[in-house]
Amino acid sequence: MRALVVDPKVPAGLSFAEVPEPTPGPHQVLIDIAAISLNRGEVVRKEAVPGTVPGWDASGTVAVAASDGSGPPVGTRVVTMNKMGGFAERRVVGVDQLSVIPESVSFVDAASLPVAGITGLGAVRAIGPIVGRRVLIIGAAGGVGRFATQFAHKAGAYVIASVGSSERGKGLDELGADEVVVGVDPVADGLDAALDTVGGPALIAAWNRLRPGGIVVSIGRAAREDTVFLAYDTPMRDNLRLLCYNHTGPITEDLDYLLSLVSRKELDTQIDFTGSWTKMEEAVLLLKDRKLRGKAVLTIG
Ligand SMILES: NC(=O)c1ccc[n+]([C@@H]2O[C@H](COP(=O)([O-])OP(=O)(O)OC[C@H]3O[C@@H](n4cnc5c(N)ncnc54)[C@H](OP(=O)(O)O)[C@@H]3O)[C@@H](O)[C@H]2O)c1
Known part of the structure; x- marks a missing residue:
């Protein structure tokens, strides 16, 4: 064949x-x-x-x-x-x-749907309840990012979509992004969570904008750059968490759910x-x- x-x-x-x-x-x-x-x-x-x-x-x-x-x-x-x-x-x-x-x-x-959809769904779930929370999605223009944007919006979050250029961010508002920003620099402090598919300095920038108890979910490393925490980025940082997300376990239930959303036109x-x-x-x-x-x-x- x-x-x-x-x-x-x-x-x-x-x-x-x-x-x-x-x-x-x-x-x-x-x-x-x-x-x-x-x-x-x-x-x-x-x-x-x-x-x-x-x-x-x-x-x-x-x-x-x-x-x-x-x-x-x-x-x-x-x-x-x-x-x-x-x-x-x-x-x-x-x-x-x-x-x-x-x-x-x-x-x-x-x-x-399988890899990008299941990952977007699972990474949003990994944050925990996000109704009314400020959630940053780094790499929002990509395959995983566009699904994660939709799930974070569905889950009730205020979604900030971070992209490489304004051109790349087109259409994210229609998927539920409340703000579309280029890079992470324009994002205000006080994030409850960040989902990151890019890695490197972008992850650190998100980390340093978390409010106490906040979480960064690291999904990928599209930038292929090292993620370097400086000496004072981690100690005594008010219970911040870094979760390295990887999908494990059965897929059928999540795939069935994604397919049902597409069939009802509730997932793009x-x-x-x-x-x-x-x-x-x-x-x-x-x-x-x-x-x-x-x-x-x-x-x-
Ligand atoms: N942990 C898991 O289970 C899991 C599952 C799926 C994917 N991943 C990982 O997640 C990452 C994203 O996957 P994807 O399928 O969503 O990829 P994708 O569609 O290519 O999206 C990658 C995004 O990363 C952004 N980006 C920023 N800096 C970049 C750079 N230097 N080079 C390339 N992209 C850059 C791009 O932003 P702009 O478009 O705005 O330029 C793009 O939207 C990959 O590292 C992948 O291996 C992990």
Whole structure:
């Protein structure tokens, strides 16, 4: 079958190749993939092994049901998440690594959800109750940031969306941002929480604007810069907390929830680029160059 494999020699870091067909185990299904989404964490992954098939998010149709009788039957539309193997015509996943897509949700919308949607949702939950709280989202223009903005707004927070430039912040007010700011410098002190996908000096700037008891949830390090706390940034800082967020555990319940929100038009998937996976290089370079407002989703074929 055709797949995208890790290829450090080309600018996008991915090339098309023929690879062996995957074979499902007893508790797994084989999916004919319809759409995949790109995540920064997988397209800029320095430790990716050349020749392997990356790909976390993929939607498609069950081609072979699990032989142990668990999971959905052949022909069911599903969205899947796994550590690799999604950038291909077919993938194998465990029956607990998928959700059934409601009829009203497209393969393209569904494919945008797993990593970015589950992370945005989980990171907002990790703060705790935020009704009426001031929450800063750093990297709000990105894939995770646009979902986190919507969930923080839904949860009742006053949302401050921090972006790299005013151009990048377009549309965030419609998602529920009460303020859109460039960088972190314009943000006033007294934050209850910050969700950060950028890292480096931006995280420290958010930390130093927390009110007593506040929390920074560190999700990512898009800036690829070290995060350096100075000597007086941490001692006696009135019970501030730093939580390093990583999604662990089951995904189906959260994916079902995200799909139900999309089907009720209560969650905007913010897909900024869509097209055949033959346009993969264009999409990856847009993502790497910070030119996407939200997600890139590619269709297979
Ligand atoms: N912990 C987890 O479970 C988890 C899950 C998903 C993602 N992540 C991590 O979270 C981060 C964001 O992921 P994503 O998929 O949302 O990426 P994305 O769509 O590319 O968004 C990244 C955002 O970071 C901002 N940014 C600021 N400085 C940057 C720089 N020097 N280089 C690149 N971007 C910069 C960009 O701002 P502007 O657009 O305003 O320029 C962009 O909106 C990544 O580090 C990813 O690995 C972690």
